[in-house]
Amino acid sequence: MKTALFDRLKSLLTVQRDNPRLLKAQYIALSRQLPIMYAILLINTLALAATHYAIAPRWLAVYIPAALTVLGSARALMWWRLRHVPATPELVFKTLTRTSRLAFFIALSFTVWALALFPYGDSYTRSHVAFYMAITVIACIFCLMHLRSAALTTTAVVNLAFVAFFLAAGNPTYTAMAINVLLVSAAMILVLHDHYQDFTRLVNTQARSEELSDENRRLANEDSLTGLPNRRQFFALLDGALAEARDEGAKLAVGLIDLDGFKPVNDVYGHSVGDKLLFQVGQRLLRFVRNDLQLARLGGDEFGLLIRHVDSDQALIAVGEGIGEALREPFVIGDIQIAISASLGMVVYPDMAGDAVEAYEFADYALYDSKRAGAGALCLFSAAHYRDLKRDGATEQGLRRANIVEEFDLVFQPIVNIQTGRTVAFEALARWVSPDLGPVAPGQFIPVAERIGFINRLTLPLLRKALAGARSWPYEVRLSFNLSARDCGSKEAVNKIIDVIQCSGFQPRRLDFEITETAVIQDLDQAKNAINAFRALGCGISLDDFGTGYSSLSQLHALSLTKLKIDRTFISRIEHNPASYKIVKSLLALSADMELECVSEGVEREEELQVLKGLGCALVQGYLISRPMPLAQTIHWLAQTGCVAVD
Template sequence: MPLVFSLHAGAGCGASSPCAERDCARLAALVRQMPLIALAIAGNALTLAAISLYSAPLALTVSAPLALAGLCACLVIAWRRLIRKPIVEAEARRILRRVKLAAAPLAFLYIAWAMALYMHAGPGQAEALVYSLALTGMFTIFALAQLPKAALLVGGMSLPGFAWLLITGGDASAILAGVNIFVVVLALFMSVNGSSREFDDLVAARACAAQFAEDNRRIANTDSLTGLANRRAFFAQMSREIARSEQVFMGIVDLDGFKPVNDLYGHALGDKVLCECAGRLRQFETEGVSVARLGGDEFGVVVNARMTPSEILAFGARICAALKAPVRIAGAEASISCSIGFARFPQDASDAEQLYERADFALYHGKQHHRGEAVLFTAEHETKMRLKARIEQCLRRANLEEEIRLEFQPLFDAADQSIVSFEALARWTSPELGSVSPSQFVPIAERSETIHTLTRTVLRKALRAAKNWPETVGVSLNLSVRDLLSPIALSQIIVIIETSGVDPARIDIEVTETSLLTDFEGAQAALTTLKRLGVKISLDDFGTGYSSLAYVHRLPLDKIKIDRSFVQEMQGNGVARDIIKSMIALIGSLNLHCVTEGVETSEQFDLLRKFGCNVVQGFLFSRPIPQDEVVRFIADAGGGRPYAASA
């Protein structure tokens, strides 16, 4: 017969303190014992009445036992109702108090009735009355062990009196029986008192265990740094909301600019920045909105509300605005922002894991195209996501040695327009998908181990091609940060370079600025290892990331490549011209070569040369050319003809 408060150590009755736990546990034990006590008392009453039926008046042998039996029946019914009723802490305390207060008068009335029967009993009947009453009294004391005061009242008012009657009766056997009852009652009192203390200790231990379990549950579901719910709690909450709601939004928040702040100012201040951001996110927690830290600088938002796409994007914009405000901690000011990807249930996915994949895709798309804004997953994203998954599967199955071909785009000296080197560009033709753009398959490869195979394939092919070029012409290729951070992949790259037969001084390894921030220390060590081989190191896409001198001066760089986006805006835009002029001057002050890509017009080239750019690359000079045409292209360039757009 289940009882809420007895099964959960007081939790069901709202217990919140050790005393409350004890009261609830005592009441639970009493609820189980009370029907048995009532049954024993009713049975004893009928037994006493039967023993005295012919010696005592009918009022004592019939009316009183029936009334007592009826009272016991009512007691059983009342307590059975109590079993089914949720009990709060205050009510449990009241019930126990009533039991203690009622124990004394009820015991007094019962003993008074038994004494009246004893007065009318013959010698044999008297002994039977005493023994029957003694057994019932002992059972009652034992059954009330969790209420020692009530047990002492019942036992103290019943058994000692009858024991004294036996002792003063004069009969030797009766005296011994009375003494035995005294001894047994004393032992029972001591046992009840000890059992009560052990019961209290057990309840306290159970309460501690419950509190320990609750603490463990809280720790297991709480981020130790920010105090927000953690990833585990986030997905559990999301699953619950999906199960009971018609529409739920999941948002993935990623901080933009946190990594350089963390590296520049140290992890201690970085942790404070995360706590500050968590505090700002917590301000958005209302009924239906909860936030969590998923790990690193990524947070999650659950929104259980019927919102339109424009409303959820407006909500995301408010979050972005709150996190964009400067963070001032310990005299330092950190400027960060955030991007958010949202996905909806049930429109976009049917469970929490799928919803996370789509919210993460929306976030990734937002960081690529709408950095610092909120993006909602759409049907167009679903199409791109499925295509991405198909490309990834085909890429994993691909024979890259056969399916990858290379094109090479030349880089020219800005002073005399002679060929400096060629950048190797991978082109993939899949038997299943046909020609796949590098902008599609390279990012997918970089997010998996496939990038290692792709890098080795491109490196081998590029170096085999470079062996047929003049010694004055170099070859450059991009290296993924995953390759840099993998000791096995890095050692394989070194072996390919050392066994290629190409002078390492002709090899230029390009790495992007933003990729290095994944693990700057690890990337720095890997680049230093490559630098010892004699290869050149270039920082690609400079200006599109954080462009922090705190990083640039610590890297073993030879060149910095200014991203094409600055060149495209330079013509007709005075601010853009000033920016690129300053960047070229900065690179020169670091004693590094400046490479500018994306040059498409003579006006752009003239300005870049005027600003002091060393090397240029772009369609003005040449588009990427197939591998088998590079040798002829180099031979034609030997005539010293300047290259124009028609070249």
């Protein structure tokens, strides 16, 4: 009981350091109020000294008030100066503790001095002493109310002395004054306590609000999955870094990172494993973060990179290769081991980009170029890329203005069975002659059309032309037609293609749709639905560019395919590349096991053809066999290869 009471009393009369925010708020409030308190105290002290100047001893009427004035002025000046001093937690605590302790001695000094003047003079001067003590202490309490320990100490010293002194005088008037001051003091203490509690609650509420605001700000600027800055924060960091680089005349690199092979992870193992993979990717990327290098997750499997104070392109390439190497290391999630890679595109400010918009756009273009070069590639935006970007911009505008029916046409490249020498199919390939740009290569306009979502606007009119032309071929000759990811991306798009086939008069079982492996893995479920719809109609399905994507055998097995097309990267100079030889041999065996036809495309040299013959490959396509030809020429070609055109 006594210990608890003592602890309670101690907490009331000392400065507690368990709440730094409260201490700082008290410090700020006192730095404004204590200079005012000392000004009131010193003015009232000088006024009391003046009324006793002629009747009290000089040491009591002049020297002591002069000393008290110096003391009060020094303290007021100190608090005035502290308003401009950084309020560190240690300084705040020391200052408040010193103020609380000095309150006893300062209050005692002024009280003893005032009571020492009481015996001198008449009833008016004695009343002045009583008035000085009663009124001045009220002002002091109000000014000290944010520091409860100092306010209570001052109240106790002044009022206890006042009450005791005037009760002991034995005068009824003085006794009444003492009782009145005692009651006022009690009321003041209650008001002080309530105000201090409200002040504490207000500070704590503000602290909680600021913490909540900070947490909201953190959540608004941090990716919850990886702990990296999010897209919003990345662009804020980019703006700040560009401003800093502009002011300092320094170089800044902006990069975009895209994970290769992440989509199949989600498709095969589910989004839960995908999220865990992204978390581990974020942890690996955090190893690279430093003062001049920042990373962020922009969304999905795309990440942003900022590098300040760039020294050279070689240094950037070294950073990019380090990131790529870190992400090529296998990830282990439970009992699953996952291997992915990362493509990276970067641009340097101010060498190749002038602002944030250009920096992001050019980094994105460099990323796109790196992905075209192959998984895990690194690309630094250059003047050549700038020219290509301008060319792509002109291509995009040309596509948007194009009359598709008049400007686009088709050529056909034969697919030949090298064991029989007969042509089994033609692949339809788009050609564009723009009135503004002239002939535009497919390698130029098709990637642009895919990027801007224009490719599916080409599909239907070109498919109508291809089907109409293929009706003139012998019944056993098939038509092979390429579909993009967007063509298979929705049920509506698939139904429009089916409508074109049904209205064409062309037998669906003579039609093969070529779909790239990359298009399939973008949305495996929708790709399966599209393939099933085409197969139900009777069409064949060829998986194009096989071996360049990240599909697994389980994914292939789930698709109703009829052909595999081996990408030309494995065919080129196969006779000099043992790795390519083994891959092609394995793919031919795989297609045989899966009862699928297999086409080797991109055959351009006799040596490649002989190797393929030795491996037992039957179907080939490429410049060695024939370049793409107009529709009219296909009839002559078929006649030469032993096929007769139908009427």
